[in-house]
Each structure stands twice: as C-alpha cells, then as structure tokens.
Amino acid sequence: MSATNDILPNHAKAPITDTSALGLSALSAIFWGTNFEATRIALSGLPPWTAAALRFAIAAIAILFWLRLSGGLDFRVLRRNLFAYLALGCVGVAGFNAALFLGMQTSSPVTAALIMGTTPLTTNLIDAVLQRRLPAAGAVLGMAISLFGVSLTVGAFSGTRFTSGDLLILAGSLAWALYTIGCRRAVTDATPMQTTAWTMTAGALVLLFAAFFFETPFTALTASTAPALGAVLWMAVIGSVLAYIFWQIGIARRGPGATSVVFNLVPVSALVIAAVFGRMPDLYQIAGVAIAIFGILLASGRLPRLKASNASA
Template sequence: MSLTDLTENPHAETRRIEGSALVLSALAAVFWGSNFEATRIVLQELPPWSAAAGRFVFAALGILLWLRLAEGPGLRALRRNALAFLVLGVVGVAGFNAALFLGMRTSSPVTAALIMGTSPLTTNLLEALIGGRWPARRALFGMAISLIGVALTVGAFSGARFAPGDLLIFAGSLAWALYTIGCRRWVRDASPLETSAWTMLAGAVTLLITAFALEDPLAIAAAASPTAWGAILWMALIGSVLAYLFWQVGISVRGPAATSVLFNLVPVSALLIAAAFGRMPHLTQVIGVAVAIFGVLLASGRIGRRPRAR
C-alpha cells in the first residue's frame, strides 16, 4: 500500500492494525488452549509440583526480562504493592497452577480447558457478589447453560461423575477469578506488565519452595526427557509470556470487551489439539463445548441483546 493510498483512505492503516491485533489475540487463546495438552505430556514424567514450578520459573524469568526491556525495573510498583503482589501471586499463580497440574492427573485437557473457559463469567459473578450486587439474570442464566455444557463434556448425563481432578480445576478457576478481582481492587499505580511480572515471580517462588518440600525437583529435572523439557518451555515461554504479550496487544488496540470474547477459543483449541494427538473427541464433548461457549456469550451480552435505538 502506497503513501497516497493511506492519505486517500486514512482508515486503512487503522483497519490493518486492528486486524493484526485480532489475529494476535486469537493466537494467545490458542496458545493457552495448548497448555492443557502440554500439561498432560509433562505429567507423564514429572510430578505436579516440580512440573508447575519448572514452568513458572522460566515464565517469571522471561516476563521479568520483558518488563526490564519495555518499562524498566518496576521497583516503584513493587514497593507500593508488595503485599498485594505476594497474596495475588500465591493465590492466582501458585494456587491456580497447582490446582491445574494436580487436577490434570485425572482430568482431560478438553474438560480442563472448558472449565477454565468459564472463568471470565465466574469472575463477573464473584465481583458482583463481593460488591454487594445481585448478578443479572442474564449472567445467572448463562452460567447455568455453561455448566450444562461442562456436564455434557464430562459425560455427567450418561451416568459419569466429575473426576476429582475436575473439581480441583474448578477450584483453580475460582483462584484465577479472585486473582483477577484482586488485581483490580488491591493493586495501585502499576501497569499490567508490572502486576503480571511480580505476581508471577511470587507464584514461581511459592511453587518452587513447595516442590523442594514435597519432591526432589533437581533430580527430577535431570532425569526428564527432551520431550518433557520441550513441553515445559512451551508452556513457560509460548503459553505464558508470549500469550500474555499478544493478549495485551489485543486489549490495547481493540479494547478489553472485544478481546475477552476470544477467550472462548481456549476450549476449542484444546479440543482440536487433543484430536491432533490422536484422541478424537466424542460428539457429546463437541456439543458440550458449543453449549458452554453459548452460555458465556449469552451471559456477557454478546448474543440476544437488542440494539439500542439511536
């Protein structure tokens, strides 16, 4: 495109940037969806605490380097929010990922991704309750539909029960919801990158201490295969740091509301990746994912809302 074209059509460059941001946001959701299959691969060789600690040690180093290059050391934000960063890191990073790695021992990648895919809706409901507001009927109805989709995915209507890992992953989604709410309510004068970097560091240290207390992570890491190491590095650098970078680009260009809808690609990505690894989903799982996504979109007002008259 020439300079003359841009002058004649000033919106062309804006559309191009928005299109690029849309692609990057979608890639972030796909990367997050790939984490569940990578977790399954890692847990074939590594115990959960060492696996979670390994992922976030590398992720914390990567995002701290990114913070240093993009915004500086971020020490002022750390001094202002040290306690908040510590609590949020323990709950939202260590707690969330401990629940994920422990739960994935008995849960499936698709089910785990679908449960986590409802976390934006869970966050909105919890925030309404914490703020003393009764959630809107649309949100409650959408949550009910999403839970029906989750139940379809795990086969609850055919007599199966939720696996213990499913319940752990749901607890992890609650921890992530509390993390999101806490970042809004407790953190002051810190950029999203500073908040993510310092909470990720707090979570990584917590996971590492726990791994040394319960397991032998150094011996385990030395015995791990290149496949396990590759999966850990993928989750750390692609499924954590790069996914966050792409997601933030989407938020800064397209806004949080438009970008958050793409989070529904997470369970879809997990389902497709599981199929690529030879585990074809059942028809009820596909229907369950579709029903759950429909519930989230309904609750968020993305569908079924009448346009306002101008």
C-alpha cells in the same frame, strides 16, 4: 490499571479497544487450553511440583526481561503493590497451577477442562457480591448457555466419574476467580504487563520453594525426557507469558466479569488440541463448541451490539 497495550515498547504503545481486548482474552483462553495436553506430556517425565516450578521460573525470567526491554521495570510499582502482588502470586499463580499439576495426576484433561469452565460463573458471583449487585440478566443467561455448551463439548452428560484430583482442580478454579478479581481491585497504578510480571515472579518463588521441599528438582530434570521439557517450555512461553499478558489487558479494559466469560473457551481449545493428537470430536462435541461460543458472545454483550448496528444501518 492502564488499558494500554504495554506489550510493545513505550514509543509503539497504542490504546486497546473493547474488540481487541476481547480478542486478546480469547487468545489467552486458547493458549491455556493447550496447557492440558502439555501438562499430560510434562507429567510423563517430571514430578508435578518440579514441572510447575520450572514452567514459572522460565516464564518469570522471560517476562521480567521483556519488561526491562520495554521500559516498564519500575520498582516503585513493586513497592506500592508488594502485598497485593505476593497474595495474587500465591493464589493465582502458585495456587492455581499447583492445583492443576497435582490434580491432573488423577483427573482427566476432559474433566479438568469442564471444572475450569465453571470459573466465569464463580468470578462473576464473587465480583457481584463484592460490589453488592446482581449480575446482568443477559450476562447470566449467556454464561449459562456457554457453560451448557462447555458441558456438552467435554461430555459431562455421559456419566463421567469424578476422582480425588477433581477437588484440587475445583480449588484451582476458585483461586483463578480470586486472582482475576484481585488484579482489578487490589492493584493500583500498574500496567497489565507489570502486574503479570510481578505476580508471576511471586508465584514462581513459591513453586520453587515447594519443589525443593517436596521433591528433588535437579535429579528429576536430569532424568527427564525431551517431550516433557518441551511441553514445559511451551507452557512457560505461550501458556504463561503471552496468556497472562493478554488476560491482564482484557481485565484492565473490560473488567473481571466480562473477561472471565471468555475463560469458557479453555475446554473448547482443549478439545481441539485433543483432536490434533488423534482424539476426534463427535457431533455432540462440535455442537457444544458452537453453543459455548454463542454464550460467550451473548454474555460479553457482542450480540446486542451487532443488532444495534444493523438497526441503525
């Protein structure tokens, strides 16, 4: 998979550095962190399958339109990776988001964010097993520190009780881990933009089918509210299109293991958004943010590189 920044038109493309890829991956995590509050708002006016299907119908149309404008709409790529795109769309788009929307009916944003914070550990474990190797000691330590920071941030040590929806959120976390690895291992000769567009389209079709099977989408849309529709639009454009594209670029440049570590920023972002909506963090949560960021830098190899640069100077 190419590591080229294919968000831009062909004549404006430029190579992506490791630092830029890390930054884009972090932006993806921040955008996804806003989705927890947006999901809560969306579910106040829409049923779960309809909300998820509408989100990705809009997102798929938007990203295919931009892919056409940027010159990347190549149906040979689709034919070559058709089975991979269908599987990844079902698992990483439809499966992940169905689990999120259905789980959030009984789970809280804080608990859901904590469960999603375990995704990097799951991703690296699966990736290591597939490659028949052990993860690097520094990466494991960094991930453990980051996960501890995430746990502290979302209040996991305050005796939070789990609900039935938490199991669905956990299943969604596993689906995302498989998606992250599959995009690297199963897709051939495709740009991050192409992979994002076609997996998102496949996932949107699955979600639309489920929405019409389980619910009455047109009736739900006519009875919906402006905040709910606005939240879905936000998740479609910011929390889906931009987030998925940036995440794919990170995978292509840095690999699934290194990229997945940045996913720990999702609950941190969710906490900040909660504060914006009036739920201010306490000192323990602020400390958790700092610890999580430190763990991400350690696991991604940024701290050793900084030390090496200082030593050479």
